Amino acid sequence: SEEIDRLAKEYRVTVLGTGINPGFVLDTLIIALSGVCMDVKKITARRINDLSPFGTTVMRSQGVGTTVEDFKKGLENNSIVGHIGFNESITLISRALGLEVDEIKHIREPIISKTYRETPYVKVKPGMVAGCRHIAIGQHKGEPVIVLEHPQQIRPELENVETGDYVNIKGTPDVNLAIKPELPGGIGTIAIAVNMIPQVITAKPGLVTMKDLPVPTALIGDVRELIQGRCNK
Numbered sequence: 001s002e003e004i005d006r007l008a009k010e011y012r013v014t015v016l017g018t019g020i021n022p023g024f025v026l027d028t029l030i031i032a033l034s035g036v037c038m039d040v041k042k043i044t045a046r047r048i049n050d051l052s053p054f055g056t057t058v059m060r061s062q063g064v065g066t067t068v069e070d071f072k073k074g075l076e077n078n079s080i081v082g083h084i085g086f087n088e089s090i091t092l093i094s095r096a097l098g099l100e101v102d103e104i105k106h107i108r109e110p111i112i113s114k115t116y117r118e119t120p121y122v123k124v125k126p127g128m129v130a131g132c133r134h135i136a137i138g139q140h141k142g143e144p145v146i147v148l149e150h151p152q153q154i155r156p157e158l159e160n161v162e163t164g165d166y167v168n169i170k171g172t173p174d175v176n177l178a179i180k181p182e183l184p185g186g187i188g189t190i191a192i193a194v195n196m197i198p199q200v201i202t203a204k205p206g207l208v209t210m211k212d213l214p215v216p217t218a219l220i221g222d223v224r225e226l227i228q229g230r231c232n233k
Contacts, residue, residue, distance in 0.1 A: 005207035014203045018196055018210055020188035021047055022085030022092075025165050026148050028210040031096045033167055033175050040097055040171040046149040048163045049182040050156055051131055052119045062132045062152055063110060065122040071110040071129045082108045082134030083150040090138040090146050096211040099145050101138040109133045117155040130154055195219050 008015045017023065025047050034040055051062060058064075063071040063080040074080030087104055094101040113130035117123075124130045131153025138146035156163055164180035199213040210216075 009206045012205045015207045022089045027089040027092045037171040042170040044147045044168045046166045052154045059122045082132045086136035100140045103139045105137045107135040111153045
């Protein structure tokens, strides 16, 4: 990141990494919701989503279609990784809110299917792995401060699993948000990447994060005119 920041400043460009998650649901959305709190003691958030639309690369990284034994081996050799971005999301939240985090722990568990499931990319028999339950715990002095959970699986509806995005902030006041079903990962990532263009263009050179820029909004109308208008301000 230091090298990206250095090069961006040298060539006077702005670099931002964003998406639906990481980039919004389990970090930026939480930061925005904390804005109505006088104090925050603990954050717990979950994104329960459907992996069915994704291809073979995602299936392999989540261990979908493996046996439980092969899932454990995949965790050991890092071929199965679960969600990528938890460390960055927890760090983003802690820095934005001033919550101290001195350690991040990860738990990765197989979601074992009780039914037959199938997508265009993988077939899962009963007893095989249909997804990965990944939990990241940001701790301070051994106590959980930020807990993010991301269980991902194919065809969750076959076992009556409801997808959704959930944020629970313990503070003054408490904040509890539920979005059902979950925000779609594909179109959501496309949208936020485009919607952040005006903020990136007008930001200072260097590597920036979502907490450094204004809250994203939908760009309605001719995007070229909106961007041009903001650049001329």
